[in-house]
Amino acid sequence: MKSKFNLIIADDHVMFLDGLHGILSELENVGEIHLATDGQQVLRLLNQFNNVDLVISDINMPKMDGIELLSTVKKKYPEIKFFILSMLDDVRTINKVVQKQADGYILKFADKEELKKAVLEVLSGEQHYSQKVKESYMQSVFERKQNSHVELSKREKEVLKLLMEELSSKEISEKLFISVNTVETHRKNILLKTGSKTTVGAVKFAIDNGYYSE
Amino acid sequence: MKSKFNLIIADDHVMFLDGLHGILSELENVGEIHLATDGQQVLRLLNQFNNVDLVISDINMPKMDGIELLSTVKKKYPEIKFFILSMLDDVRTINKVVQKQADGYILKFADKEELKKAVLEVLSGEQHYSQKVKESYMQSVFERKQNSHVELSKREKEVLKLLMEELSSKEISEKLFISVNTVETHRKNILLKTGSKTTVGAVKFAIDNGYYSE
DNA sequence: TTGTAAATCACTGAATTCTGTGAGGTTTTT
DNA sequence: AAAAACCTCACAGAATTCAGTGATTTACAA
Numbered sequence: 001m002k003s004k005f006n007l008i009i010a011d012d013h014v015m016f017l018d019g020l021h022g023i024l025s026e027l028e029n030v031g032e033i034h035l036a037t038d039g040q041q042v043l044r045l046l047n048q049f050n051n052v053d054l055v056i057s058d059i060n061m062p063k064m065d066g067i068e069l070l071s072t073v074k075k076k077y078p079e080i081k082f083f084i085l086s087m088l089d090d091v092r093t094i095n096k097v098v099q100k101q102a103d104g105y106i107l108k109f110a111d112k113e114e115l116k117k118a119v120l121e122v123l124s125g126e127q128h129y130s131q132k133v134k135e136s137y138m139q140s141v142f143e144r145k146q147n148s149h150v151e152l153s154k155r156e157k158e159v160l161k162l163l164m165e166e167l168s169s170k171e172i173s174e175k176l177f178i179s180v181n182t183v184e185t186h187r188k189n190i191l192l193k194t195g196s197k198t199t200v201g202a203v204k205f206a207i208d209n210g211y212y213s214e
Numbered sequence: 215m216k217s218k219f220n221l222i223i224a225d226d227h228v229m230f231l232d233g234l235h236g237i238l239s240e241l242e243n244v245g246e247i248h249l250a251t252d253g254q255q256v257l258r259l260l261n262q263f264n265n266v267d268l269v270i271s272d273i274n275m276p277k278m279d280g281i282e283l284l285s286t287v288k289k290k291y292p293e294i295k296f297f298i299l300s301m302l303d304d305v306r307t308i309n310k311v312v313q314k315q316a317d318g319y320i321l322k323f324a325d326k327e328e329l330k331k332a333v334l335e336v337l338s339g340e341q342h343y344s345q346k347v348k349e350s351y352m353q354s355v356f357e358r359k360q361n362s363h364v365e366l367s368k369r370e371k372e373v374l375k376l377l378m379e380e381l382s383s384k385e386i387s388e389k390l391f392i393s394v395n396t397v398e399t400h401r402k403n404i405l406l407k408t409g410s411k412t413t414v415g416a417v418k419f420a421i422d423n424g425y426y427s428e
Numbered sequence: 429t430t431g432t433a434a435a436t437c438a439c440t441g442a443a444t445t446c447t448g449t450g451a452g453g454t455t456t457t458t
Numbered sequence: 459a460a461a462a463a464c465c466t467c468a469c470a471g472a473a474t475t476c477a478g479t480g481a482t483t484t485a486c487a488a
Contacts, residue, residue: 012323013301013321013322013323014322014323014324014325014326015233015234015237015299015322015323015324015325015326015328015329016230016233016322018233018237018325018326019229019230019232019233019234019236019237019326020229020233022233022236022237023229023232023233023236087227108227108229108230109226109227109228109229110228110229111228111229111232112228112229112232112233115229153433153434153435154434154435155434155435155436156434156435163414164414164418166410166411166412166414166415168412168473168474168475169474169475170473170474178435178436178437179436179437179438180437181436181437181438181439182435182436182437182438184475184476185435185436185437185438186435186436187475187476188475188476188477188478189434191476196380197380197476198380198382198413198444198475198476199412199413199414199475199476200377200378200380200413200417201380203414203417203418204378204417204421207418207421367463367464367465368464368465369464369465369466370464382443382444382445383444383445384443384444392465392466392467393466393467393468394467395466395467395468395469396465396466396467396468398445398446399465399466399467399468400465400466401445401446402446402447402448403464405446411446412445412446412474413445413446
């Protein structure tokens with residue numbers, strides 16, 4: 001294990017960045033700390049310095065957000081540790097982060113001791129997720145079990161996607177060059193498969209399962 | 215002008231609070247700094263210490279948010295300076311803060327130098343608003359009614375929430391003990407306010423804006 | 429080859445949503 | 459005190475969705 005590690009911290013709130021910088025410089029085995037206010041800047045820094053060990057990043061940032069940055073970094077520099085420091089604690093965000101193999105996820109509600117601990121853990125190869133994050137993730141895993149075996153057909157997905165754009169059955173039928181009756185049948189089957197009573201359920205399903213790209 | 219001023223800083227992100235504390239202790243004419251993680255705690259501190267000169271507060275906080283706290287403090291302790299430190303830069307929020315006579319509004323995008331400068335200015339009786347805040351406010355003054363910001367009424371939120379549970383208008387009316395016609399009117403207005411063509415749009419809005427807790 | 433799933437279409441009737449318009453009382457803001 | 463926003467209710471017709479049933483064709487797999 002190295003004695004000095006070099007970091008990049010990214011957050012578009014400069015003031016928060018200043019605070020983080022202060023907190024992390026208190027750690028003895030931390031060497032250089034580079035600061036960035038958006039994702040692209042992080043990539044430039046990684047290009048410039050080839051001795052970076054850990055990237056700590058917020059999610060909401062201009063130009064390139066933390067999730068996208070995470071993907072990019074993990075693909076291009078698989079050996080670099082990456083963890084998310086965000087105030088977002090919703091299920092969907094957490095899912096994305098876990099899916100993309102982040103080494104950690106800390107909420108900004110945490111105090112600086114937890115942050116320091118997390119940094120040290122991640123640097124030594126462990127993972128560190130906030131308690132709340134873990135709970136949310138468990139919950140989502142449980143929820144997913146309920147509709148994981150749900151598979152929509154290709155056509156049903158197309159219909160659902162257009163439905164998400166607030167089109168009526170008639171409008172969808174015109175877009176897909178099929179009969180309104182057919183669209184209605186597809187919708188019926190979508191409700192059946194997703195266990196929904198109304199279109200509302202189908203919309204929630206679509207969002208939960210990524211059939212809808214906002 | 216006093217030589218030492220005492221502050222209270224309030225933010226529910228403990229880590230941010232730590233950072234702020236560090237930054238502000240660098241100022242020479244700052245004396246005691248009290249920390250709080252919600253609005254009610256600030257009120258308790260004000261009750262306990264009668265030598266506080268300035269409160270710096272975030273907006274999003276549990277128990278009592280920054281706006282409400284601002285009102286309360288300004289009413290009860292008109293001589294105490296108060297400024298908002300938030301990441302919210304939407305027109306509506308800014309309007310409220312300006313209306314309620316805050317001594318300043320700084321965005322978390324600012325750097326620590328601006329924060330220090332702002333603190334000193336406010337302590338010496340001036341106001342300090344971030345450039346962006348001023349711009350947003352100006353814009354809102356000109357645009358007046360063109361508020362693109364969507365705010366649902368309390369009742370509308372209730373209806374939307376039940377709608378998200380796949381209830382029909384009839385079922386919602388039974389839950390809220392109101393007429394079906396009323397529910398329909400609320401739904402009508404929800405579609406209007408959110409600019410939706412169908413319920414699908416309302417559902418997407420609900421999810422995007424956290425009106426739906428999965 | 430037989431079966432299963434998918435995609436297509438049709439018909440009906442009931443239920444629900446959407447659109448439009450109006451209106452009276454309450455609460456909040458200005 | 460006046461204005462604006464909110465909550466309530468009503469009616470009505472058009473449009474849409476939902477539920478149930480059944481059927482043909484294709485495609486892929488057991």
